Amino acid sequence: MKEKPTILVVDDEPSNIFLFTGILEKEGYRVVSASSGEEALNLVKTDTPDLILSDLLMPRLHGFNLLQELKYNEDFKQIPVIIATAVYKGALHRMEVKRLGAEEFLEKPVDPDVLVETVKRVLAPKPVDEGDY
Amino acid sequence: VVFAEITGYHRLEKKTGTEKAASIMNACFEIFASIVEKYGGSIERMMGSGLTALFGFPAAVEDAPAKAVHADIEMREQLLDFNREKGSPLGTGQFLYPLERSSIILPSLETTPGIFADLHLVRENDRSTWVLFLDQTEAQERLHSLLQRCNDLQRQQETTGPLSPEPVCVDILRQLNIAVFQELEPNRFAIIGTLPSWFRQLFEKCSVVDPQGEVNPVSCFPFLEFFINAEAREVWERDKRGMATSDLWIESDDQGNEYYFEAVAAAIGQKNILLVRLVNAETCKNRVHIQTGREKSLAYEKVVKTEKMLRSFLANMSHELRTPMNAILGISKMLHKYYGENLTAQQIEGLQLIYQSGQRLLKLINDLLDLSKLEAGKMQVLLKPAAVDDVIGAVEKLIAPLIRDKEIAFSVKKGPGVPLRIVTDEEKIHQVLLNLLGNAVKFTPRGEIRLEVDAREEKLYFEVHDTGIGISEAHLPYIFETFTQVDGSVSGEYGGTGLGLALCKKLLSLLKGEITARSQLGRGSVFTFQIPLSVPTDPIEMKS
Numbered sequence: 053m054k055e056k057p058t059i060l061v062v063d064d065e066p067s068n069i070f071l072f073t074g075i076l077e078k079e080g081y082r083v084v085s086a087s088s089g090e091e092a093l094n095l096v097k098t099d100t101p102d103l104i105l106s107d108l109l110m111p112r113l114h115g116f117n118l119l120q121e122l123k124y125n126e127d128f129k130q131i132p133v134i135i136a137t138a139v140y141k142g143a144l145h146r147m148e149v150k151r152l153g154a155e156e157f158l159e160k161p162v163d164p165d166v167l168v169e170t171v172k173r174v175l176a177p178k179p180v181d182e183g184d185y
Numbered sequence: 186v187v188f189a190e191i192t193g194y195h196r197l198e199k200k201t202g203t204e205k206a207a208s209i210m211n212a213c214f215e216i217f218a219s220i221v222e223k224y225g226g227s228i229e230r231m232m233g234s235g236l237t238a239l240f241g242f243p244a245a246v247e248d249a250p251a252k253a254v255h256a257d258i259e260m261r262e263q264l265l266d267f268n269r270e271k272g273s274p275l276g277t278g279q280f281l282y283p284l285e286r287s288s289i290i291l292p293s294l295e296t297t298p299g300i301f302a303d304l305h306l307v308r309e310n311d312r313s314t315w316v317l318f319l320d321q322t323e324a325q326e327r328l329h330s331l332l333q334r335c336n337d338l339q340r341q342q343e344t345t346g347p348l349s350p351e352p353v354c355v356d357i358l359r360q361l362n363i364a365v366f367q368e369l370e371p372n373r374f375a376i377i378g379t380l381p382s383w384f385r386q387l388f389e390k391c392s393v394v395d396p397q398g399e400v401n402p403v404s405c406f407p408f409l410e411f412f413i414n415a416e417a418r419e420v421w422e423r424d425k426r427g428m429a430t431s432d433l434w435i436e437s438d439d440q441g442n443e444y445y446f447e448a449v450a451a452a453i454g455q456k457n458i459l460l461v462r463l464v465n466a467e468t469c470k471n472r473v474h475i476q477t478g479r480e481k482s483l484a485y486e487k488v489v490k491t492e493k494m495l496r497s498f499l500a501n502m503s504h505e506l507r508t509p510m511n512a513i514l515g516i517s518k519m520l521h522k523y524y525g526e527n528l529t530a531q532q533i534e535g536l537q538l539i540y541q542s543g544q545r546l547l548k549l550i551n552d553l554l555d556l557s558k559l560e561a562g563k564m565q566v567l568l569k570p571a572a573v574d575d576v577i578g579a580v581e582k583l584i585a586p587l588i589r590d591k592e593i594a595f596s597v598k599k600g601p602g603v604p605l606r607i608v609t610d611e612e613k614i615h616q617v618l619l620n621l622l623g624n625a626v627k628f629t630p631r632g633e634i635r636l637e638v639d640a641r642e643e644k645l646y647f648e649v650h651d652t653g654i655g656i657s658e659a660h661l662p663y664i665f666e667t668f669t670q671v672d673g674s675v676s677g678e679y680g681g682t683g684l685g686l687a688l689c690k691k692l693l694s695l696l697k698g699e700i701t702a703r704s705q706l707g708r709g710s711v712f713t714f715q716i717p718l719s720v721p722t723d724p725i726e727m728k729s
Contacts, residue, residue, distance in 0.1 A: 067512035071519060078523045109504060114423060138507040140554055160511040161547065164518050 060101035061085040062092040064110040089113025108137040123153040132174045368457035408434040417450030421457040506550045513543040552684040559691045571611035580618045592631035600639030608719040613692045620685040621649040621712045629653030644715045656704040665690040
C-alpha cells in the first residue's frame, strides 16, 4: 500500500465534498473528488484510488451504476466502495448496494467519527471475508 | 425451486364474498401448483395475502395486506441472498417490490369481462419466481383453461427447442395477447417470442418487421413516445425494481372498430422490457384517461408528470431535507473535532449549539417523514430475527448521555420469560423505545426511569416507567393522536411537537403491536407496549 492512501469522494453536493475532504485530509488521507459518477469513472482510470466514498443520487451516472461499472471492471473491482446517501432508512438500499459489491453503506447525515471509523475499517487488511449484512 | 405468491385476495373478496373468494383462490392455487410441478419445480414458499384465504384463517383477513408486504420484503431478501451466493452481480427479484406495483403483466383474458389474472414468471439459473395476481373473477375455469393452454403450448415447444429469453414466460405472454419487446439500444427493440395477431391487423406499417426481428416502437405506437422516453426510461435506468404503465390509447381498424391498448415497462433481470397489450374494453370503463392513438396530447403528459411527481415526492423530500443536514451536523462537528484547540470557549459553544439544533431539526424531519410515509402506506417493514439484549443494549447506550447531567437513576429489568430472539423490525422497535425513553428523560427532572421487559402469551412487553411530571387525566386520551388533533395547550405544556407518540403508535400497529399509557399528574407515567414474539410470516408448506 502507498504511504498515504488515496480516497476518491464522489458527490454532487459541494458541501458534502467540503465536509468529507476536510475530515479525511485531517485523518491523513490524500483526497480527490468528483461531482458525478461519470467524472469519477474517468478519474479512477488516471488516478486509481485505494477507496471510493460515493453518493447515490447524482446526475450523470447514479451511484448504483457507478458501482456496477466498477465491479464489472477487472482493473477496478478490487477498489472498496463506501456508499453514503441521504436516503432515509434505506434498508433496501443497503441490501442493494451490498449486493452490487459495496463494502459499507452509510446514511447521511454521516457522523464524522463514524465516517473515520468506517474508512479505517474498510482500508484495514481483512482477516476474514465474512460480512453478511 | 419456486417462490410463489398469490395476492389480490381483497378485491376478490369484495366482489364475491369471503367464502367464494377462498374457494376461487384455492382453485387457482391448485392450477398454479400443477403448472409449477409440470415444469419440474416444487413450491418452496407461498406468500401473499392470498394465504389467508388458502389456508383457512379468514378471520385474519384484515391483517392480510400488512402480511403480504412483510412476506414480499422477506422474499426479496431471500432472492438477494440467493443471487449473492451465486455470485451474479445483478440478479432478479427486484421487481417483486413494492407489492402494490408488483404485477408486471396485466392481461385481460380476451373478451370475457370480469376476469383478470396477472402472472409473473422469472427464472434465473435454476430458481424461479412465480407471482399470480388475481383480480375480480367469477369463473375460475376460464383461468384454468388459459393456463392449461399455456401449458400445452409449452409442451409443444419443448420439441422444437426453447425460445429466448424465457420460453414459459413468452408463451404465457403470447396467450395473454401481449406483444413483448426488449430494448437493445434506444429506440431499437427486439421482438420477443411471436407477436399477437392484433399487431399485424392494427399496426400495418409496422407489420413488415425487419429481418432481424427488430422494431421501433415509437414509429409503431406514436402515442408511446413520451412514455418510452420518460416513464419507461426511468424504470429501466433508475428505478429498476418498479414498473410503469402507460395510459390507455385507442387504435381503430379499417372497419372503424376501436381497440384499447396499454403499455407496461419493466426491468426484468438486466433487460429493458416493454409490453404492449390489447385491453378488454370492459376494463376501460373505469379508466379516466383515454386518448386517441397517434395523437399525443399535452394533457396526457401533464397527467403522467403529476402522477410521477406525487409518487416521488416523499422520496425527494426526504433526500432534499436531509442533504443540508449532512453539512450542518458534519461540518460543525468536524470543526470542533479537528480545530477545537484553536477555538475560544464561546466559539466552541456556538458550534455545539449549531450541532444540537441540527440534531433537533433532524429528529423533527425524520418524525415528519415517518409520519407521512405511514399515512401514505409507504413505510417498509423489514422482519428479521433480533436479539432482545441487543435491542435493549442499543437504547441503554443512547440514553446514558441524556441522563448524565440529570439526577436520574436508570435501570433495566428483564423478566425470566424473555426469549433470546424475536422476529420483528428491530429498527422500528428501537425507534419506539428511544422515543419513549427520550420523553421519560425530558419530563423527569429528577428521580427514576425504569425499562421493564417481559414476555407472556407469545408477546413481548416493554414498559417505560418514570417518576416525572406525569400527564393529566384530561390529556391522557389524546397523547397518541397526531399533533394536528391535539389542543395547542397540550403541546405547549409538554414542549414537544406531539409527533413522537403518534409515530410510536403507528409504527407498532405495523408490527401488530399496541401501546398504552397510564399516568398520575406529579407522580409519573408508565408507557406499555407489546409486540408479538414473531410477526407471523412463517413459510407454509404446500399441500401435495
